[in-house]
Amino acid sequence: MFKIPVLALSAALIMLTGQSVYADAEQRRQAKRIHDRLTGTPPSEVILSEMETRLIDDPTGKSAAEKALEDPAFYNVTLKNFAAPWTNEEQTVFTPLNDYTATVIGMIRDDIDFREVLSGDIIYTGNNSPDYNNSNNAHYEALENLGPEIANLADDNVLTQKIQSEVTLLDTTATAGVMTTRAAARAFFYKGTNRAMFRFTLMNHLCTDLEPLKDNSRIPDRVHRDVTRSPGGDSRIYLNSCVGCHAGMDGFMGAYANYELEFDEVDDVVTENTAHLIYTPGTVQGKFLINENNFKPGHETIDDSWINYWRNGQNALLGWSNGYPGLTLDEKGHAIGNGAKSMGRELANSEAFAQCQVKKVFKNVCLREPGNTADRTEANKIVTDFKAGNYKMKQVFRDVAAYCKGN
Ligand code: HEC
Structure with a gap:
């Protein structure tokens, strides 16, 4: 009911002045959308105006998105929920933090070449007790239970990169990124014929x-x-x-x-x-x-x-x-x-791997699959930039959020 008169008024003003007096309202909307989509939370007034300014200086939205990516909620909420479904056969997000999820969060935070996710001798652990244990998930559940105020996963003193083989004592040649985390083993090497590990790796990463x-x-x-x-x-x-x-x-x-x-x-x-x-x-x-x-x-x-x-x-x-x-x-x-x-x-x-990472982020941030031609053209461009930029996932989140900022 209110929309029509306001739009008509703004159109009239544009005709009178030759430019939109609502330009800043547009950037404010975009800033808010970028922040909401990347962090799941509304920005503070200070952050919102900084993002607005960045949108005026850089209308692509990338600089504004970089600001939102500094918010701890990106790590503690968005990335946790992004990776959690990959760590169980039910593909549910309602699963405790574990070594697979923590490793994905850390790798994205630290701009590690994301291809390492399937081959690296890498793992992320917390600074909390009890220590990492090959046989149970207590370390990560305790970390999660501390909550982001105390255990902020954006902080590399809290969630720290380690050499997987030094933490788990697996042979270094046997490590294969998240595939050899305890959580993945528990989910996909459980009974059966180990084919489940292959199937879920394909689904989650290709x-x-x-x-x-x-x-x-x-x-x-x-x-x-x-x-x-x-x-x-x-x-x-x-x-x-x-x-x-x-x-x-x-x-x-x-x-x-x-x-x-x-x-x-x-x-x-x-x-x-x-x-x-x-x-x-x-x-x-x-x-x-x-x-x-x-x-x-x-x-x-x-x-x-x-x-x-x-x-x-x-x-x-x-x-x-x-x-x-x-x-x-x-x-x-x-x-x-x-x-x-x-x-x-x-x-x-593979190309499918690079495309898959972009597709997952697109779904997560834009809340839909890349659908129309414009979406697919942009997604392909983001894939190209992802590969050229050494597979940094944060860059993908930035570029996708900028694209889906709305108008
Ligand atoms: C669409 C792909 C696909 C087709 C078609 C398929 N399989 Fe499989 N098969 C799989 C996957 C994936 C697994 C691993 C399932 C798991 O453990 O989660 C599997 C597992 C198996 C297993 C091991 C079961 C176990 O105890 O874990 C046998 C035996 C098998 N398939 C036989 C067959 C036979 C016989 C056929 C044809 C009638 C068949 N498969 C068709 C994909 C397929």
Whole structure:
């Protein structure tokens, strides 16, 4: 009811004066929107006017967004909720702070090349007691319970970068960023065949599940023995469906051959919430051999080697990199390697990885997927800048918030 007369009045004033007397109102709105979207909280009057001034000097909104990124709530609220759903199979945000989430928050805060998230010997811990424990999450729950007034995750004296292998005592070669955090192990190396780690890594960091990647023309020689070749007595189902995922996926699976989640005994009881990651170099975990009688001539995992069959065929569209350090290709152009670290590098250097980070931030900040042509053009530009700028996630948040500032 009020909108029409106000707009009409402002239009009249623009006609009279040749410029909008509401220009500052526009920048104020944009400043407020940028701040709300990045931090979940309204800005103080002081911050709001500083952001307004920055919007006048730099109408792209990037400088104003940088101001909002200084707010501790960006770390304590926005980033925590951004990463939390990646750390459990239910993909819920209602899960306590853990080593996976804390590491993502810290890496973004400290502008670490985000590709390291799948391969780095890196972890973030708090300055609180109890200390980090391989077997439970008590350290992070205590940190979170202190609350941001006392334990502000924006402060690097509170949340501190550490060498993962020094904190967890895992071999440094066995570390693979968040994949070898306790939280990821608890969620995705739990029972099963370790394929869940691969599936959720794809969903969380390449923004795709397996279904769209089904390609039954890939070389099936790595499909494990547990996958029956004639489900329900019908080999056509295997050839048309099962192999579509398992040829490519099982090719990667050797990377996780030496990892397992081991349950601890507490007071003589084995509990699932007190479990730790184990790594057994040279010894393939028993879970890789379960149900081997389903198809005895199938692939037997004998070491931690992996191969990326998706470099050829339709999934070349994921945009595999031909030029990162450590990349090894076989004679057919498939990337090959040993262990989770090199496999993490293969995934994180793909175009799909870079696009996925931008897509996730876009959804988080703009509250929608990049939809129309303008959105997609801008998202592509932000991906290009993200890669050119050494994969700094804060830059992505800045650029996306600036784009979605409204008018
Ligand atoms: C859309 C991709 C896809 C297709 C198609 C598919 N699988 Fe799988 N399969 C997976 C994934 C992902 C997992 C790991 C699931 C998990 O542990 O979360 C899996 C796990 C398995 C497992 C191990 C189960 C366990 O105990 O963890 C077997 C056996 C298996 N699949 C057989 C088959 C057979 C037989 C078919 C065809 C009828 C088939 N799969 C089709 C993706 C697929």
